[in-house]
Amino acid sequence: MSEHTEIKKQMIVDSEKKLLPPALSLFSLEGKTAIVTGASSGLGREIAIGFAMAGANVMLVARREEKLRELAEELKDFPVAWCKADVSETEDVKAMVEATVERFGRIDVLVNDAGTSHRGAIKDYPDELYDQIIKANMRSCWLCQKYVGIQMLKQGDGGSIINIGSGAGHDGKKESVHYCASKGGMLMLSRGAAIEWANEGIRVNIVMPGQFKTPLLHKCISIDPDYVEKVLPRIPIHRFGEPQEIVGICIYLASDSSSFMTGGVIYLDGGGNAQ
Numbered sequence: 236m237s238e239h240t241e242i243k244k245q246m247i248v249d250s251e252k253k254l255l256p257p258a259l260s261l262f263s264l265e266g267k268t269a270i271v272t273g274a275s276s277g278l279g280r281e282i283a284i285g286f287a288m289a290g291a292n293v294m295l296v297a298r299r300e301e302k303l304r305e306l307a308e309e310l311k312d313f314p315v316a317w318c319k320a321d322v323s324e325t326e327d328v329k330a331m332v333e334a335t336v337e338r339f340g341r342i343d344v345l346v347n348d349a350g351t352s353h354r355g356a357i358k359d360y361p362d363e364l365y366d367q368i369i370k371a372n373m374r375s376c377w378l379c380q381k382y383v384g385i386q387m388l389k390q391g392d393g394g395s396i397i398n399i400g401s402g403a404g405h406d407g408k409k410e411s412v413h414y415c416a417s418k419g420g421m422l423m424l425s426r427g428a429a430i431e432w433a434n435e436g437i438r439v440n441i442v443m444p445g446q447f448k449t450p451l452l453h454k455c456i457s458i459d460p461d462y463v464e465k466v467l468p469r470i471p472i473h474r475f476g477e478p479q480e481i482v483g484i485c486i487y488l489a490s491d492s493s494s495f496m497t498g499g500v501i502y503l504d505g506g507g508n509a510q
């Protein structure tokens with residue numbers, strides 16, 4: 236029997252157990268524990284729901300306790316827990332790792348989704364706000380990656396880290412220079428960690444979303460009423476992304492089907508931001 240037939244047979248047995256068509260069992264997260272930061276809203280919330288549906292144990296993380304409680308209640312039939320943390324603070328991140336290991340025994344997947352933005356022209360932008368954005372987006376990525384990475388190294392059998400960057404972190408964007416810098420920094424945090432941890436089996440990839448319909452986008456629209464008219468014509472697919480449209484790629488990156496992929500940069504943006 237060839238190696239291929241053996242693998243195929245194995246998949247069918249697995250799929251019968253899980254009642255999944257064979258190809259879908261490639262994307263199962265059964266037996267994996269995932270931390271999703273930013274799970275109280277927008278993209279992070281959708282990713283957390285998707286992971287629970289794909290079979291993972293999920294730790295929901297953000298600062299707004301009531302939102303996490305609500306989502307945990309919605310997902311009460313799944314192995315889901317929540318942990319209040321400001322992921323830009325070292326002690327909170329260490330506590331998040333401890334709480335996850337205590338609840339689920341290990342960590343296999345981390346999604347660094349927590350982030351924020353506040354638009355403004357360079358000349359008027361307060362330096363303190365610049366520091367806050369860098370801290371919320373980039374330092375949080377560094378901290379979560381570091382302390383979850385340490386736990387994964389201790390476990391000794393690898394893991395998957397998925398960073399949620401932004402197309403703006405590659406292309407640049409006016410009146411969001413601070414945000415572009417923080418997301419560009421995340422890109423290098425991902426690429427560097429992917430290389431440093433490649434031999435340990437810890438894969439690190441970054442998803443670069445375009446514009447998705449979340450509270451963050453609504454914030455941009457509320458500040459600039461012409462935002463939609465200005466931005467939409469530049470997106471080749473001519474619409475904003477629905478938050479659920481980020482879930483599939485994150486399940487792929489979290490699952491063993493992406494086992495050869497690390498240091499990857501995936502654009503999810505309806506064709507880009509054509510000028």
Ligand SMILES: NC(=O)c1ccc[n+]([C@@H]2O[C@H](COP(=O)([O-])OP(=O)(O)OC[C@H]3O[C@@H](n4cnc5c(N)ncnc54)[C@H](OP(=O)(O)O)[C@@H]3O)[C@@H](O)[C@H]2O)c1
Nearest residue numbers: 273275276277278297298299321322349350446447449451
């Ligand atoms: N929507 C888009 O078009 C778009 C495009 C490109 C990239 N992104 C990126 O995608 C990610 C999610 O954005 P979104 O659009 O879903 O925004 P959102 O709805 O505003 O959600 C942001 C999430 O981050 C959490 N968060 C922020 N700062 C935090 C901190 N210090 N500690 C813990 N949690 C924190 C928030 O939770 P709490 O407030 O409860 O703490 C919230 O759950 C962000 O990194 C964003 O930059 C979004």
